[in-house]
Amino acid sequence: MRKGTLxxxxxxxxxxxxxSLALHTTCLAHDDPNATVPALRPFKVDAPITVDGVxxxxxxxxxxxxxxxxxxxxGRPAAQQTNVRIAYTRSHLYIAGECFDDQIEKIHASELxxxxxxxxxxxxxxxxxxxxxxxxxxxxxxxxxxxxVDASEGPSGSFSxxxxxxxxxxxxxxxxRWVFEMSIPLRxxxxxxxxxxxxxxxxxxxxxxxxxxxxWSYNDTDFFKPRYFGHIKGLDLADSTFDRNLxxxxxxxxxxxxxxxxxxxxxxxxxxxxxxxxxxITSWTFxxxxxxxxxxxxxxxxxxxxxxxPEKRLFFEEGNELFSMRNRxxxxxxxxxxxxxxxxxxxxxxxxxAFIDVYGDTVHGDTHYGNSSALRVLQNVGEASNLGYYLSSxxxxxxxxxVLGTDGNLFLNEDWRFSYQLAAADDRLRDNTGQTAxxxxxxxxxxxxxxxxxxWDISVGYTGISEDFDPVLGFIPRRDIFGPYTRSxxxxxxxEKWYKNFYAFFGNEFYQDNDHKTTLRDYSAKTGVTLQNxxxxxxxxxxDFHKPFDNSRTGIEVSLNESDYWRMMAVNWAFGEFEQTDxxxxxxxxxFKPLERWPIRYEYTVRFEEEPDGTRDTVWLxxxxxxxxxxDKAWIKSSLQHRSTDVHNISIIYxxxxxxxxxxxxxxxxxxxxNESDIAHSIFIKLAYTFR
Numbered sequence: 137m138r139k140g141t142l143x144x145x146x147x148x149x150x151x152x153x154x155x156s157l158a159l160h161t162t163c164l165a166h167d168d169p170n171a172t173v174p175a176l177r178p179f180k181v182d183a184p185i186t187v188d189g190v191x192x193x194x195x196x197x198x199x200x201x202x203x204x205x206x207x208x209x210x211g212r213p214a215a216q217q218t219n220v221r222i223a224y225t226r227s228h229l230y231i232a233g234e235c236f237d238d239q240i241e242k243i244h245a246s247e248l249x250x251x252x253x254x255x256x257x258x259x260x261x262x263x264x265x266x267x268x269x270x271x272x273x274x275x276x277x278x279x280x281x282x283x284x285v286d287a288s289e290g291p292s293g294s295f296s297x298x299x300x301x302x303x304x305x306x307x308x309x310x311x312x313r314w315v316f317e318m319s320i321p322l323r324x325x326x327x328x329x330x331x332x333x334x335x336x337x338x339x340x341x342x343x344x345x346x347x348x349x350x351x352w353s354y355n356d357t358d359f360f361k362p363r364y365f366g367h368i369k370g371l372d373l374a375d376s377t378f379d380r381n382l383x384x385x386x387x388x389x390x391x392x393x394x395x396x397x398x399x400x401x402x403x404x405x406x407x408x409x410x411x412x413x414x415x416x417i418t419s420w421t422f423x424x425x426x427x428x429x430x431x432x433x434x435x436x437x438x439x440x441x442x443x444x445x446p447e448k449r450l451f452f453e454e455g456n457e458l459f460s461m462r463n464r465x466x467x468x469x470x471x472x473x474x475x476x477x478x479x480x481x482x483x484x485x486x487x488x489x490a491f492i493d494v495y496g497d498t499v500h501g502d503t504h505y506g507n508s509s510a511l512r513v514l515q516n517v518g519e520a521s522n523l524g525y526y527l528s529s530x531x532x533x534x535x536x537x538x539v540l541g542t543d544g545n546l547f548l549n550e551d552w553r554f555s556y557q558l559a560a561a562d563d564r565l566r567d568n569t570g571q572t573a574x575x576x577x578x579x580x581x582x583x584x585x586x587x588x589x590x591x592w593d594i595s596v597g598y599t600g601i602s603e604d605f606d607p608v609l610g611f612i613p614r615r616d617i618f619g620p621y622t623r624s625x626x627x628x629x630x631x632e633k634w635y636k637n638f639y640a641f642f643g644n645e646f647y648q649d650n651d652h653k654t655t656l657r658d659y660s661a662k663t664g665v666t667l668q669n670x671x672x673x674x675x676x677x678x679x680d681f682h683k684p685f686d687n688s689r690t691g692i693e694v695s696l697n698e699s700d701y702w703r704m705m706a707v708n709w710a711f712g713e714f715e716q717t718d719x720x721x722x723x724x725x726x727x728f729k730p731l732e733r734w735p736i737r738y739e740y741t742v743r744f745e746e747e748p749d750g751t752r753d754t755v756w757l758x759x760x761x762x763x764x765x766x767x768d769k770a771w772i773k774s775s776l777q778h779r780s781t782d783v784h785n786i787s788i789i790y791x792x793x794x795x796x797x798x799x800x801x802x803x804x805x806x807x808x809x810x811n812e813s814d815i816a817h818s819i820f821i822k823l824a825y826t827f828r
Contacts, residue, residue, distance in 0.1 A: 174353050174366040176202045176337070178222040178229075185223075185230050187319050189282060189308030196232060199223050202366075205341060206354035210631035214350035218260070218341050222368060227377040229325075231262055231276075231318040235341060240312060244344040245280035246702075246732045248765045253287075253297050254279050255727070255735075256701035258344050260316060263365060265336030266327040267415075267483050270363040270520040271545075272457075273336070274299075274325060280314040282307035290457030291488070291514050291522045291545065293361070298446075298453045302828070323379035326415040326483045331372040336365035347636065347670070347699035356590040357551075363520040381417075382410040387824035389425050394817040407451065416482030421451045424474055427820045428801040431787040434777040436741060436757045438714040440682055441613035445469050455481025455490030458512045462557055463580055463601070465526050465539050466510050467611035473497035486516040498530065500608045502568050506532035508609060521546045526559070530608050534573075535565035537608040541580075555597075556583040561607045578605035580612070593625040603650055617647035617656060636666040636699075641676075657681040664693070672698040672706075688712040702729050718746045733765040756780045769793045784808050784815075797826040 179199040186193070199221040207214040216237050223230040235258070237243060247257050257279040264274045275295075277285035288299035301324035307316040327333075339352040340360075351359045353366035386406040393399045405423030412418055426449045435443065444467075447456060452468045458481065459466040471477075474496040481490035493509045508530040515523045526541040541559030548554060559580040567573040584597025603616035623643040630636065640663040647656040662676030672695035680687040691710035697703040708723040721743040729735050742756040760776045770792040778784040786806040793799050803820040 173364070174202060174204070175369050176200050176220075176222055176366070177370050178224050178368055180372060181223050181225055181230075184225070185228070185317065185319050187304040187306045187317050189306040189315050189317055191221075191232055191234075191315060191317070195223050196221055199232075202339070202352055205339070205350035205352055207631060208349045208351065208354070208356075208359060209629040209636060211354075211356060212631075214341075214343075214348060216343055216346070216348070216350075218339065218350065218352075220339050220352065222337075224371065226373075226375055227322055227379065229264075229318075229320045229322065231320065233260055233316050233339070234313050235260060235280075235315070235343075236313045237343070237345075238312065239345065240309065240314070242345045243280055243309065243314065244700075245309070245314075246729065246735070247279055247283050248281065248733065248768050249763060249771055250284045251286065251297065251300055253277075253285055254283075254342075256344060256703075257281075257342075258314070259285075259342050261340040262318065263336075263338040263340070263360075263362070264320075264325070265362045265365055266325050267488075268334055268336050269486075269488075269516045269522075270336065270365075271516070271522055272488065273362045273365075276303065276305075276318060276320065278305050278307055278316040278318065280307050280309050282316065288457050289362075290460055291524070292457070292460040292462075294457050294460035295360075296453075296457050298448065298456065300450070300453060321379070321381075322373070322376055322414070323381040323411065326417070327373065327376075329373055329376055329378065329414055331374045333371040333373060335368040335371060336362050337368045338362075338365040344700060348631075357588055376414070378411075378414055380410045380412075381828075382408075383826055383828055384408050385824055385826040387425065387822055389427070389820065389822045391427065391821075392819045394819075395814060409454075412480070413482070415484065416480065417454060418478070418480040419451065419454060421474065421477045424449070424451055424477070425822065426450075428789060428791070428803055428822055430773060430789065431775045431777070431785055431805075434757060434759065434779065434783075434785060436743065436755055436779060438719070440715070442611070444611060444613075451477060451479075452492075455479065455492075455512075458488055458490045458514060459510070459526075461524070461526070461541075461543055462555070462582060463559070463599075464611040465541050465559055465607065466512070466528060466609050470498050470500050470609050470611075471496065471508070472499050472503075488514040488516075498532070498608055500606075500610075502534070502565075502573065504530070504532040504534050504565070504608060506530065506534075510609060517544075517546070519547065528607070528609050532565070532608075534567070535563070537561070537563045537565065539607045539610065551587055551589040553586045553588070554584070555586060557581070559605075561605055561610075563604075563607060565608070574604065574606075576604045578602040580605050591626055591628050593623075593627070595621075595623045597621050599647070614647075614656070616649045618649070619645070619647040619656075621645040634668060636668055636670075638665045639663065653683075654681070655683040666698050670698050670700070671696060678712075685715045687714050689714075702727050702735065716748045720744045734762065736760065736762040754780065781810065782808060783810055797828065799824050 177200050179195050181195045202220040205214045205218050219234045221232045244256055244258050247254050259277055259279045262276045271291040273289050275287040282305050284305045286301055287297040289295045304319040341350050355364035389403045391401050403425055407421045409419035429448045432445050447468050471494050474494055477494040479492040491511045495507045498504045498508055510528040513525040517523055522545055524543040528539045530537040539559060539561045543557035546554045562577045563574045565574045579602050581600045584595050587594045598620050600618045601615050605615050606612050625641050627639040642661045645658045649655045658680040660678035664674030666672045674693040677690045689710055689712035693708040695706040704727055706725045711720045723741045725739045727737050739759045745753045758778045762774055764772045773789045775787045788804045790802040801822040805818045806815055808815045
């Protein structure tokens with residue numbers, strides 16, 4: 137590691153600690169009793185609700201009404217307004233909304249599959265921050281058909297729809313509005329049993345017909361973030377019903393492979409989850425099976441690092457957002473063949489935490505078998521800042537890997553924020569042949585100063601990562617880099633001018649290695665605009681030196697019907713040089729619905745390459761992803777991906793909830809890997825029931 141760098145990291149950590157202490161005395165406007173953020177006082181009732189989208193319960197007429205939603209493009213009251221109401225019992229939070237629309241016959245509503253973010257539909261999101269920490273939230277969505285989507289966001293700002301819970305929703309369309317009713321059990325939230333509470337809350341409405349997004353509590357810099365939420369005031373929950381929310385889901389499966397010789401393998405396993413306290417939840421898994429999870433999206437992109445893949449497996453959902461860091465010390469996709477796993481996560485006073493322990497195979501280059509544990513703690517500091525702490529330990533038959541780290545987001549005022557991350561790793565590992573693969577201690581450091589005030593977002597930072605910093609559970613695509621980076625974004629929104637959205641981006645990175653030699657120098661710029669007629673135009677250029685190659689890329693993108701997802705069509709043409717290969721690339725994407733129950737997404741990428749010796753090649757990827765809804769309880773999902781190299785991945789999943797809480801899955805996969813002549817076929821059957 138560069139001489140003096142370690143001492144610089146310790147000095148940076150000391151400065152961060154001093155800033156965090158100063159922030160304990162800092163109070164931003166959001167907690168000022170005279171602050172202008174909107175507030176609602178919920179109506180406490182004893183009566184249960186009939187969740188039907190009809191606001192005929194007497195208490196809805198007595199509940200306080202929240203209104204005055206703001207159009208994010210004009211900054212003025214939305215033309216089509218929304219009214220919201222809140223009530224609660226000892227066990228549930230009730231939320232109702234009326235979404236007014238003077239052209240209700242043009243409403244966009246077709247999505248029937250739960251837990252998939254709405255594309256092309258009108259929708260409403262309820263944002264909840266029960267801890268009132270100003271840096272994390274739950275999201276509950278409804279479209280006009282009453283289709284549920286839920287999500288969560290951690291202090292890093294990483295928004296994930298992989299979090300899922302059981303709650304009730306219904307919606308109904310009337311002549312001049314659509315109405316939704318939500319019944320959210322307190323048992324699915326991390327909350328405190330105390331009276332006189334204030335929670336953070338916000339509401340978002342998307343109206344596709346006019347391409348307007350409106351907010352109840354609005355801030356033009358970053359209206360989605362919890363530090364700008366409004367309030368629920370006066371929640372008396374000291375006598376709330378504590379429900380452990382026990383869920384037990386055993387399953388049985390049968391997998392048959394047809395690869396020349398037929399082979400059938402039955403399996404059984406299960407998952408258990410329950411609450412230890414109202415704000416702490418634990419879950420356990422035994423021999424989990426994830427075969428019914430949809431296939432990863434294939435790609436033929438030009439890159440010189442490992443590709444990051446999002447997590448889609450149920451066991452890793454709760455608390456996973458807390459592990460998100462700028463430099464990923466924890467990457468759950470490293471866990472592959474899992475024998476057993478356990479985790480606990482939640483809130484305690486000013487802390488959020490998540491702990492996970494997994495026994496089985498971990499893949500990072502080589503496959504390692506053994507036990508891995510990871511602990512993540514986030515501490516609320518001051519009004520909206522936080523400090524993070526991370527510890528992981530992996531003990532394998534092939535050795536061990538341990539990491540200790542800290543990071544933070546420290547707000548100096550409403551517009552300025554300082555971020556940092558420090559970590560040390562100790563790895564003692566052997567490869568699959570028994571030879572020593574790694575025996576070193578390595579370090580990582582990062583710091584940045586950020587300015588965010590509409591229409592600007594500017595960051596200046598420095599990163600230092602030692603040559604061998606690559607812990608088994610981490611995702612660190614570049615190492616042996618030391619140097620600065622800058623990023624600036626200028627973004628405008630308008631409802632009256634010639635554009636809807638306009639942005640300009642410029643960024644650069646300049647890294648040297650431990651020997652002071654330049655290894656990476658990137659310059660990139662991009663600008664784009666969406667016109668009022670929904671035509672989108674964008675152009676960008678990057679000039680990148682990744683030792684020893686000079687790479688470049690220039691791209692132009694045109695999109696039609698940009699605000700209407702199921703009518704949108706986009707064409708991207710790019711050309712440049714990657715690792716001495718000249719190329720031209722065309723990407724075509726189209727979304728459409730031949731039937732309301734049959735959404736289809738199509739994408740075609742073709743690249744024409746010319747090698748330095750004059751050899752020419754054409755590389756392409758064809759992808760079709762679609763669902764077909766037989767009913768709201770039965771569906772077919774298909775992913776068809778085929779590459780020019782004869783690599784293909786065909787996945788067809790049939791899912792059916794044949795009785796409440798009981799699911800049947802039938803999965804067919806056909807896969808040909810790179811450089812393989814044979815095609816692997818398999819059929820998978822899974823039956824699972826959740827006892828609640």
